[in-house]
Amino acid sequence: MYEERGRLTTGDENLKHLINEQVKNIEISGIRKFANMVADVEDMISFTIGQPDFHTPEHVKQAGIRAIEANFTAYTPNPGDIKLRKAASQYMQSKYGLTYNPETEVIVTVGASEAIDVALRTILEPGTEVILPGPVYTAYEPLIRLCHATPVFVDTRDTGFKLTPEKIEKAMTAQTRCIILPYPSNPTGVTLSKEELKAIADLLMDKDIYVLADEIYSELTYEEPHTSIASFIPDQTIVLNGLSKSHSMTGWRIGLLFAPEWLAQNIVKVHAFNVSCASSISQQAAVEALTVGINDAETMKKEYMKRRELVCRRLDEMGLEYVRPSGAFYFFVKLPATTILNSFDFAVDLAKKGKVAVVPGSAFSEYGEGYFRMSYVCSMETLKKGLNRIEYYIKNNERNLQK
């Protein structure tokens, strides 16, 4: 069709040099590359998924339907419908003891993803640095780079994937503008205790450094209830949350951002000119989720805990090493000690021969090399079957696995 119009054939890259350098340099995610390579494997069990296998709770769905029927289909105020901001503020108070003014300190975003973007764009300038743990969720790095800032990954493999005050202090420079604290963690499932957060807060308290606390998995903690670092240093913390994981609402795209007024009022400018507002219909469903459904995550959590025990037991039986996860729904597993493959090749080989898909650890920064991530957002039956396949693969592929 392009050729018919006499312009732009497939090989024509005349204006390629005018693409923003930062965008050009963003690599396709390792997860996507891996998915492309194993797309044609039949009868594969996938442990790659990062979204709950439950449906959105029925009463929340009904609230969305009612919103459409009542013609709640217009723009809302930029920071979100005040009813939802009030519900979000009450949720933070009752669950985590945090106080945010719904009028000025709460922003409803298009998923936590947009919250990460607008927060970073508000606080970062070219040349500034952002400290973040490695391995880590994939979205932060490209968004930091789009701000012409530099991600400073801290190797957390020797502290059970936890950022510590000592590690942060070592990585800090005069350019450090922000520290990302994404706990409970994707991809490791690890979370920080109240004491560990307090120690980090003590270090940062007198420093001109922001904390971006990505707490999207806060409702899925298995040992202790979640603590936010904002309970120690609220004036320098931006808290991100949302309904994607707690209410299995990934497609509804509702994120929540909480920050002190002077900061939130700047972030809301970036948000307003970016998206205007989050979906009005989803916002009505979100009000239901955060009020009537405030404890909806409990049912899912019980199920995740059972699955977590099964995975722990089976990985132990296989002699595979991992840090026992205390939140989210992932295991970050060390490759079998005997393997000669890197994490990408291992995942491809396991998919092709073992018919189980896991995410190569290298997708989560260089510090994820040597590991794979498996999620447990599937039925017990699928989980058992997939784990059996992993065991069979490890036992029967000595050729690839021997040093």
Ligand SMILES: Cc1ncc(COP(=O)(O)O)c(C=O)c1O
């Ligand atoms: C740590 C973390 N933050 C943010 C997100 C994005 O969440 P949302 O779907 O609400 O944009 C994810 C999604 O997997 C995540 O794992």
